Amino acid sequence: MSISDASPSDTRPVNLVPVASWMQINNMTAKVVLSGHVNVYTLEGVWTQIRQEQDAWLSAGKGQNYSLTLDASQVTSLDGSGFAFLIDLEQAQLKAGAHFAIDGLDTRYQPLLREFEPIANLFPVPVTKPKRSFVVSTGMATDNFLKDGAGLITFTGHLASDLFWSIRNIRQVRWGDFVNAAVEAGINALPIVGLVAFLIGVILSFQAAIGMKQFGAVSFVGPLAALGIVREMGPLITAILLAGRSSAAFAAEIGTMTVNSEVDALITGGLSPMRFLVVPRVLAGVLVAPILTLYADIVSIGASMVTMLAYGIPFSNFYNGMLNAVDLEDIGSGLIKATLFGIVVSAVGCLRGMQTGDGAAAVGISATRAVVSSIVLIVLVDGIFAYISYKTGF
């Protein structure tokens, strides 16, 4: 049914779409007949059609003295979207300086319609966001970076002082939280750390063996892999897994507490969130990181041993070769590094959690930032450590 020739006196069922029809009586006057149940579903499409007719009609003339009448006498029910439709028609008329009148609208709808006045408020002028120039956005990014760095340094200072406090007031540390965090970050991480460590051990020795075989040096693969695992791979994979699991978990947990004002409640209750939330988690990180690293070392070397068996190197040869290459010093160096990684990963998780903004999305952002910052700092610490150990021979 075309909109323009619909007759208002049709005897069609009231709930049949379309619920509105456009009638142009002459150049200056037009009429919209509204009928049946006018709601958000029945207005689909009709709303746009009527508005297009109206715009075409208004733009044909100058709009002055054009008069649109809305006949609402056949309306069965009108709800919120019906009001919005009326308001949309009225606003288009007023904008063109033309007249608008509503006929036959049931009195029960009048008080609600009046609530929307003045209707111009419902049509705000769209504001375009001012675009930032390259210089401004670069400056803001730099500023953010510096602020972030300053925040990190401040946090490190607070953390150091509170760690010293925890040594002197060992009874006041929340050991319950410490145990929970250590179980969550440590024992529950054993399967995934073991899996990845096993894979690394296999791949490392398998790939090395392919190359070494050409020179008949397969027997050196074991000591090489073991040294690499103990000094670098073990601490690194453990730290990265800790960053993905526990740093994100700490950030999300403390972040949710920040969003729910729980951190504020600690502060106003006279408790330091650093001592209450951060210290137990950092201590847990310090404890579990070296233990997990040692575990990863053992699993990885075991995997390497099994792989080399496939190349005809018996366990005893692997073991003796490894003893010649790997000192206790190497293991110690790896474990010290792992401890540093543990501090970095758990502290950064807590820091990002404390920096959480508002809302559910902010918690997700914090968890993401915790993982990214942790990994960046792991790389940084690893680099510094490598330089020091190269210079000192440790």
Add this chain to the structure above:
Amino acid sequence: MSDSKNNIVIDVQNLSIGYESRVLLQNLNFSVNSGEIFVILGGSGCGKSSLLKNLFGLYQPLTGDVLIEGQNITKAIGVDRQKIMTSFGVMYQEGALFGSMNLLDNVTLFMEEYTKLTKQQMQLLARCKLDLVGLLPYESYMPSEISGGMQKRAAIARAMALDPKILFLDEPSAGLDPITSADLDSTILDLSKNLGFTFVVVSHELASIYAIADKVIMLDKDTKGIIAEGDPKVLRDTSTNPQVHQFFNRIMSKEAA
């Protein structure tokens, strides 16, 4: 919808609710008529909000049925359940606005999913809803940037997005100042008396209850059932149940004992 008045839109039959082995309320029977403002009362922890969540199908009752416009929501599954759920709007106690969207987008979200209106039309519609609850100037604010009372009002606007005929409101006027609360009451009355909306409201605010309620039920923690039912003003003046009398006349528990 004056012709359909006194039609039952929500029918509760032998409803028992609770969590696993803990029964909160049992053997509730009541019905809500079309166009009625129905208020659920009761002391803290008696299961008002839980009852509401059972009524609109978020929780599954232990036993019994809830019929919404004749359809049994406790038995419905899949698409049928979804269809029943689009026939009403819900405002949660905490507002539960989507934190990543501004107020206008919060209201248009459900329209985008269920209607084929254009973006401008949906935005105009959403602005009308926000105007009804007095939040038009705040359409571009994020939920975290407005006060708790405003979040509640925005949540009512969102509940009305698809023009449902039934609205469930969980403590709409708690935390609002007296003027805003009175405005909200008048909007609820307008919608109910003029557009025939049915409201199921959980509320503690006596002033608001006297202003809007057509019918109240009062729940009790100890008897796990309804201890009073009817017009709040009549209950206030005539009820002989000491607890009901205490509630409506704001008497401290020690004085009554």
